[in-house]
Amino acid sequence: MWGEQTDVCESADWYNSKFIVSMGANLGMTRTPDIHFFSEARHNGSKTVVMSPDFSMVAKHADQWIPAHAGSDGAFWMAVTHVILKEWHVDKQTPYFMDYVKRYTDSPFLVRLDKKGDHFAPGRLMRAKEVNEYKNVTNGDWKFLMADAATGALITPKGTMGYRWDEQQGNWNLKFENGTDNRAYDPELTFLNKHDEVLQVEFLDYGHQHLAKRGVPVRYITTVDGERVPVATIYDITMGQYGVGRGLAGEYPADYNDKNASYTPAWQEIFTGIGRNTAIKFAREWAGTAEATKGRCMVIVGAAINHWFHGNLMYRSAIMAQMLTGCNGRNGGGMNHYVGQEKLAPVDSWGTIMSGKDHGTVPRLQQAPIWHYINSSQWRYDNNQADYNSVPNDANPLARKHSADWVLMSVRNGWMPFFPQYNKSNLDIARDARKEGAQTEADIRDYVVRKLKSKELDYSVADPDDPINFPRNWFIWRGNALMSSAKGHEYMLNHYLGTHHNDIANEVAGEYVTDIKYREKSPSGKMDLVVDINFRMDTSALYSDIVLPTASWYEKADLNSTDMHSFIHPLSEAVPPVWEAKTDWQIFQSIAKKVSEMAKTHFPAPVTDIVNVALSHDSADEITQPRLLDWTKGECEPIPGKTMHKIVVIDRDYTQIHNKFITLGEGVAKQGLGAHGVKYECADVYQEMLEKKNHVQVVDGKEYPSLREDVEACDAVLKLSTLTNGKLNMRGYQMLEKKTGLALTDLAEGLQAVRIDYKDLQTRPHRYNTSAVWSGLMNDGRAYAAYTFQVDRLVPWRTLTGRQHIYMDHDGYIMFGEHLPTYKPSPLPQVYGDIRKTVNDGKARMLNCLTPHGKWHIHSTYGDTLRMLTLSRGMEPCWMSEKDAADLGIKDNDWVEVYNDHGVYCTRACVSSRIPRGVCIVYHSPERTYTVPKSQVRGGRRAGGHNSFTRVHLKPSLMVGGYGQFSFHFNYWGPVGANRDTHVLVRKMEKVEF
Amino acid sequence: MNIRSQISMVFHLDKCIGCHTCSIACKNVWTDRKGAEYMWWNNVETKPGTGYPTKWEDQEIYKGGWDKNGDTVSLRGAGKLRGLKNIFHNPNMPVLEDYYEPWTYKYSDLFTAPEGNDQPTARPVSLVTGEHIDVKAGPNWDDDLGGSPDYARKDVNFKALTPSEQESLFQLEQMTMFYLPRICNHCLNPACVASCPSGAIYKRGEDGIVLINQERCRAWRMCVTACPYKKSYYNWNTGKSEKCILCYPRLESGQAPACMHSCVGRIRYLGVMLYDADRIEQVASAPERDLVDAQLGIYVDPFDENVIKAAKANGIADSTIRAAQLSPVWKFVKQWGIALPLHPEFRTIPNLFYVPPMLPAMASVDADGVYDSHTESLWAGIEKSRLPMQYLASLFTAGDTERMKLVLKKLLAVKISRRNTTVGDLSAKEVADALEGGRTNAKEADAIFRLTSLATFEERFVIPPAHREESIEMLEDTGDVKGNTGFGFKLKPARGL
């Protein structure tokens, strides 16, 4: 919705909110250092509401607890938004809300309605190039239309993505100005009073599986082709979607008590178990507070929302209530989700150094859930996503494809990256291309495209079970990739490691896939070498071939930042690393050194490499694919960087890896740095670094700033980031001024003298600068809140329309029926594939097993220390309700087995009245290192952990690309490894053996 | 008037997040030793629950604290005389099972296990015997209402409730929990001191910290029984009893105790209270219904000229008097009356006070199982409190529910008044009613809010500076027992008790 991933407020801003909803986040447990802001706000007259199916730790800090059924939060918010629209947008038109949605959301943009039999369906955004007035504009596929309220004329407002990438700069802003002639206009939000016709438009309610037809007011536009098309504003379509009638004909609900009509308060009752009056009152309190405070209502979200298969829809449904009440981009407001994807604050300099781009390297950055889904063969066990994804009946056949086929399409089209790349060594491809006469980079690219077209060369992901395509070496660095984050742990044991595992599921994908190659026999033990860089003996370390012991927090110089506050934390070496441990930086450096030495024998001369790079966000790549077309199907020509991924040809000199590691490359001086579309020069700072003669390295007689020592690397990050260098910060804003045509540099003026280095950070905490690479304004001690830059300064969001998106018109979203915010029920266990082979002999019960973040854990780290285990139950128990336990004859602290087709976890029961029936919780994450007995349901084999009963499912709509904010960005955009919808059987353990 | 100075504390339970950082800080500093593994001088309990050691509040079992005995009090279970008679058999003393058997894991098995079909795993072994154990209890076993049928339902404070009232507390619409961090209360009438046959336990003159002299302790363990809060522990390795020392070495150097310094929820406050030692007996033996008022009456106004004069006469330093005037404890306990002692009916006159938690409002569930938690105004009144007043009163007011209500109404009035100031969307009547109900006004509400939500470290911990002249005096003849804690001094100090 925002073209941004982890931009949220710092926790200090919670205090500024006057209505805080904590949903699927357990602040007491997982935001321990920050939750005091939450309770302090409460004493300051802020209302606090906790939505959580169990009475969680944070619930104790709530004024109101709303235990909606697990996974149903989206339904609650749909009804809340229904009430907000009805009472605050229709019955009365709240001025603050109306002004806000006009300026900051896509509501006034025009959408074409497509005819479908006797009625219509919402289609794609109207493009500027489709109408005579603007048919010649540049980037006309990426400029959109509104109607002017005063004249009714069509406007192509500034700030849309087409303007972002126009050669002529200065029109990428949110002023109410027409992009072609600067004419002022007033966006027409609704055609209710001035329309040509009211058409019946279809809206699908996935809860009831009911297709309702509702009247939507339209105007007709004549396109360049002479076609007369009906268009409606997104605002009017939204009213239709939410069932807010406004006196229009059609199946609008009679009132709030209409259970059958989406999305009334009575309707949500069916899915959430929460009374209608609770939803109505909640909406009134929310909107009332937002009106009185100008948007100081916020939602705090965590993994317990994010990790549902339909997590994206839950997010959107809550964000809708915020957008319609003007809460985003306001201090004390907004959707603040804190889920793993931590904010690397000095991303502008760090991003370049971490990926070696300063030396011109092209890194291979991978999206993890896709990688594991394919490589650990989990896709082979997955049936068709369409069976559990609530896809419209009449959807495009593409929407019925298996997720693995979607991955393949996504990789070929350049939406998502995938490595290994091809079924042939990249170096061999380049060598053979040269042999066949390729000379320039373009020639090599053409060669690759030709070979791909003729199928002589194929993608690894097209046939992942061919040994040539196996990933062979795996370095696990600081994650616990084989346990805490290993959704589908047992599949990894099987297919990566080839060791004992407890999955018994059938491989069923053969029946469903059409494009990816399904081989009858699945490979086991793909990995030749697993190396773990770790400071703990955790499950991943247990299974690794080599463990490289690394320094922990207070044994090294390193930097750490988070989205929870606006400081950069220097770790600092209070004590030297124990025993043989080395810092991560030094470990990688020694590997680089060894590789460079060995390269003298194996790769004495430079070789040519080929790297596929996905179409990326914040570059002109994001306006390359206006339609979903698959070149492999002949729907378009394969053009690298346009209809397919980019193909980058690059020379590698492996003997130089170490030299490059210990130096900061000249690329920094030549190309500058930046992030999120902001760029700045830094040749002078590079020069300053060279003058620090104690901190330079000489390679082949040439001087470079040194990165050899950990502190030098930290200082390089700090010296070159806008966040810690006021001079560079100014340049970031200057660049953005040009791009937007707005005055912005005043934001950086008072900060110009700021120069923060590692020593400064150690001396005392320093708040970093307000920077153009981030969206929160922090001048004069203001708490960081996302999008305050957008709202206060009219800088567009990095989305298609430049506004916050209610409507998502990508072909993929339309085909999956997710173009509008909606509610899709959680997949049913019968079709999700957790319990097909596992038989319930009557002694077990099926429960929805949640694996939220646990107390005293950062994933699995620290929760397994003796202290923390002593303060809990010595292990990670399975929490269950009193009723479910009683029915199974389970008493507190009895041993239980938690199992399904994927595997089994043996633990003790923790029987508690705070857990609702039908749900059990195993907090994330146990370790195999302690107290894991042998499973009886698996014939006496050692059981696993909480990821033994999960398997990755990928939602296809989250892997589209090349389209505005739906474009790849490392660790930003891509499918979530959903695991919240998992069902298990739980039974009492008769016999406990170790 | 016999004015003494006492370091006292307030724990704001509404802010406690149950993170146990306090417990860890304490454990790492003081009890990470053989024989002390099971001790948690600072522990945090989930309420409702039975706590650590299990059911410690039930004096039917443990016979801790004092009984009222006419105009005076006598130890309930472990008088020196009674104790001496039972030296070899003290049925009221908690045993290891009432705490828990400390354990570790046999990690070496991960490295030494022979090659086999399955991954090795480290099993728990007892830290006392070294044998494999089946872990059945821990210092925080009922964390977050863990094992609620076995633990939360057996909370002693439910006594005043009917069985059906008790049952409803565990249903969705009414269920709740909160955290209760506990340390030694450094009581004005410490049962531990009174019970010790060796006279090893004493209350420091300058600040009222209660300490066990490790040289004089003879392992009678009477203090373990006598302390109704179970905050004196026996070290099976050294054969001495130990207890919280309020980090006096830190206090003496101007630092907050480790548990307080590390408190993540920022719930803890520490400061000086001046009290009139002549009234201890009278307060301790007050009728049950007067106990809280009587205790509050013993703390005297540090701004009162007569008090200041009497304090000086007793050798209390000017700097200590100044600290008493700035004390956050004085504000919470006396000025605002919103912090209450835990189980005043134990009659030890504890110096740790608690601001009760607010918790979410009660909901209702209809015949179809639909849950409704909407309230007419933004906040439900305290009649909608999830925890019955009798329960909270059993903890903090010796059963006085009216007093409990008043405190909660005042806390609610603070929220409403601050809402009125910061948003202004409530009716004038609602605001006025709330302030009147909480017997407060907007100015006081503002002050309460500020100390609750915005207080800095220095405002939360007002530590009277140690005096150099006193420390020189104290260093004389001080024995230092390596590996132990709680060392004291052999000579009677010039001032104090």
Ligand code: SF4
């Ligand atoms: S709490 Fe117990 S140990 Fe502490 S002073 Fe009071 S009676 Fe003694």
Ligand code: SF4
């Ligand atoms: S550290 Fe503070 S907030 Fe955490 S449990 Fe202890 S008293 Fe409560």
